[in-house]
Amino acid sequence: xxxxxxxxxxxxxxxxxxxxxxxxxxxxxxxxxxxxxxxxxxxxxxxxxxxxxxxxxxxxxxxxxxxxxxxxxxxxxxxxxxxxxxxxxxxxxxxxxxxxxxxxxxxxxxxxxxxxxxxxxxxxxxxxxxxxxxxxxxxxxxxxxxxxxxxxxxxxxxxxxxxxxxxxxxxxxxxxxxxxxxxxxxxxxxxxxxxxxxxxxxxxxxxxxxxxxxxxxxxxxxxxxxxxxxxxxxxxxxxxxxxxxxxxxxxxx
Ligand SMILES: NC(=O)c1ccc[n+]([C@@H]2O[C@H](COP(=O)([O-])OP(=O)(O)OC[C@H]3O[C@@H](n4cnc5c(N)ncnc54)[C@H](OP(=O)(O)O)[C@@H]3O)[C@@H](O)[C@H]2O)c1
Numbered sequence: 001x002x003x004x005x006x007x008x009x010x011x012x013x014x015x016x017x018x019x020x021x022x023x024x025x026x027x028x029x030x031x032x033x034x035x036x037x038x039x040x041x042x043x044x045x046x047x048x049x050x051x052x053x054x055x056x057x058x059x060x061x062x063x064x065x066x067x068x069x070x071x072x073x074x075x076x077x078x079x080x081x082x083x084x085x086x087x088x089x090x091x092x093x094x095x096x097x098x099x100x101x102x103x104x105x106x107x108x109x110x111x112x113x114x115x116x117x118x119x120x121x122x123x124x125x126x127x128x129x130x131x132x133x134x135x136x137x138x139x140x141x142x143x144x145x146x147x148x149x150x151x152x153x154x155x156x157x158x159x160x161x162x163x164x165x166x167x168x169x170x171x172x173x174x175x176x177x178x179x180x181x182x183x184x185x186x187x188x189x190x191x192x193x194x195x196x197x198x199x200x201x202x203x204x205x206x207x208x209x210x211x212x213x214x215x216x217x218x219x220x221x222x223x224x225x226x227x228x229x230x231x232x233x234x235x236x237x238x239x240x241x242x243x244x245x246x247x248x249x250x251x252x253x
Contacts, residue, residue, distance in 0.1 A: 004218050004220060006085040006086040006136070007032065007081075007085055008031065008081040008082070008083065009032070009033050009083050010036060010077055010084050010087045010121075011023045011036065011088045012036045012088065012090050013037055013064075014046065014088055014120030015035075015037035016037075018185070018206060018210060018213065019037070019088070019090040019208060021152075021206050021207060021209070022090065022210055022213060022251075023050075024055075024057070024212065025056035025214050027050045027056050027057045029134075034060045034081075034084075035193050036060040036073075037060075037091065046059070051234075053140060060073065063215070064113060064116075064121060065112035067116040067120035068120075070117060070120040070121055074120075074124035075124055079208050083134070084129075085134060087138065088217075089120070089122050089123060090137070090140040091117055092142075092192065093109055093110055093112075093114060094110070094114075095109075095191055096152060096225060104250075106154060110154035110158050111154065114158035114161075115144070115161050119161075120163075124143040126169075129205055130176050133176065136178070136184065137166075137169065139162045139163075139166045140161040140162075140183050141160075141163045141184050142155070142156075143231065144156045146184070146234040147177065147237050147238060147245060152241065156201075162182070164182050165250075166181075166182035166223075170222055179220045180222065181220065181222065181224065183225075184206075184223065185203070185209060186201075186225075186229075187230070188206060189206050190203045201226075202227045202230050205227075213226075
């Protein structure tokens with residue numbers, strides 16, 4: 001798998017955490033980066049930070065939960081830059097809720113961002129990429145996609161959707177010149193994990209996670225789960241029969 005040199009990139013969820021880190025990482029490599037999220041002021045600050053280090057990031061105010069608006073905006077960006085070469089669907093929403101207290105608002109918001117938002121972002125210019133015989137689409141799923149984790153019904157299921165979506169894309173797009181990568185992070189420091197009140201084994205610094213993700217994308221990995229310790233746990237959980245899985249995760253929580 002050869003290293004990839006992109007000219008243009010779109011990263012969603014770029015106002016904080018992994019998306020912010022990835023946007024900066026690519027900008028510093030000389031890629032023209034569109035950084036998308038809802039919080040404009042965070043994106044402006046990111047653009048300033050890039051500028052200070054001699055690179056360029058263009059802020060894109062976008063709420064990915066509106067699928068149609070997302071498709072339209074991604075197509076506009078594609079037109080404006082002469083073709084997006086890398087698209088990272090990273091925007092995500094997660095809120096731990098026991099099924100005993102699960103409310104529709106949380107479920108809907110999770111689906112809107114993690115399912116509708118990601119699918120719209122990844123689909124918007126896919127036929128154009130195929131026509132150009134060039135492109136790389138990346139979905140940021142989660143190790144939570146591997147099984148239905150406790151207190152994570154909406155989140156685990158939304159990431160399982162993305163994981164399966166990326167797998168089908170990968171199979172269909174083989175040989176077209178369009179690469180497909182699905183990333184499964186374990187615990188990484190970010191705004192999302194700052195709200196967690198439980199222990200997070202092998203918690204990574206954002207910068208370290210960004211390096212790992214950018215490396216996997218550059219290598220064109222089909223699927224990349226990290227850190228290896230948590231990826232190992234996830235793979236074992238995947239194989240467990242339901243009765244054993246239920247007992248184990250209930251105890252762990
Ligand atoms: N951190 C972890 O341990 C971990 C583990 C596994 C997977 N992940 C996944 O990694 C991705 C990045 O998460 P993170 O940890 O970096 O969390 P984060 O710091 O909370 O970042 C989430 C990003 O998503 C954006 N976002 C949320 N709703 C949006 C919407 N409706 N429209 C557009 N953007 C939206 C946020 O920007 P605005 O609020 O400004 O819109 C923010 O930039 C997510 O998909 C997450 O599920 C993270």
